[in-house]
Structure formats: C-alpha cells, structure tokens
Amino acid sequence: MADASDNAVPRKHTEVAVGILLKRDGAMLLTSRPEGKPYAGYWEFPGGKLEAGETVEQALRRELQEELGIVIGAASVWKITEHDYPHALVRLHWCKVFEWQGAFEMREGQNMAWQDWPPTVEPILPGAVPVLQWFAEERGVPFDPSLIG
C-alpha cells in the first residue's frame, strides 16, 4: 500500500563551516546565536553556511570576518558531522583554528565566551555537542552529554 513516505524527497544537506578557535592555553571560543535565528541564545562554535562555489575554508574565513571581525589563518577540516533539525539537515565541517588577527567585535549582537574545560555556558546547541565529546576524549576526561543544555 502506498503511503506519503513513498513520495518523500530526501532532504538536501545544508553545508556549514564551523571554527573551533583555540588559545594556547587550550581555551575554546563559544558564541551565542543571535536573535532571529533558530535556537537563538544557544551557545555554538562560530561559523555559518557555505555560499555557492565556496570551499569550507573560504566560507569560514568570510563568516568569522563578518560575524566576529577577525581574519583567520589556515584552517582545514578536522571532522565532519551531521545533525537533523526541524529547520534543516546540516552537515557541519569542523575546523580547528589556532591563528587569527584583529580585535573581536560581536557584529551580530551575539555574546562570546572563552571556555576552559569543562565549558560552563548553556544551553549548548545540540549539533555542537559532539565536539565536546571529542575534547573530553582528547583530554582523557569523562563527559556526560546529558548534563549539557
């Protein structure tokens, strides 16, 4: 018997470049999502959607300049995850960033927080939680994702 799912069109991925900015002491940068976006007020790693023809590195450089006013050095993809939200199916391209220039300006009215381990800001955007799990593994410390958000 036919049902609606027979005609379901697979959802297209939205490609997103995300920067994990790390200071020498290991602190990582989290920013809050601005008003007007889905999950406003949730904490995430800064970044945004790829535009047509852009590489991940190009998109990340553009987004961090637009949103934070900084110019990043080299960035390459560390890991890739997917998250299925009601508003979009996203594919997140995670890049560690160790070098940048310029003073931070929150150009979209967001907040920023340098976080040591474990991070204390909340809630964390669900699609960013895997990064915290990887960091816990890298640091050899336990991490319970159910305590986040």
Ligand SMILES: Nc1nc2c([nH]c(=O)n2[C@H]2C[C@H](O)[C@@H](COP(=O)(O)OP(=O)(O)OP(=O)(O)O)O2)c(=O)[nH]1
């Ligand atoms: N920047 C960022 N986005 C994330 C993270 N985790 C996660 O699931 N996402 C999702 C949320 C959004 O659905 C998508 C990013 O889209 P966005 O709307 O923030 O990007 P953008 O700045 O290009 O937005 P706009 O131009 O359409 O306003 O990726 C994360 O840690 N950082």
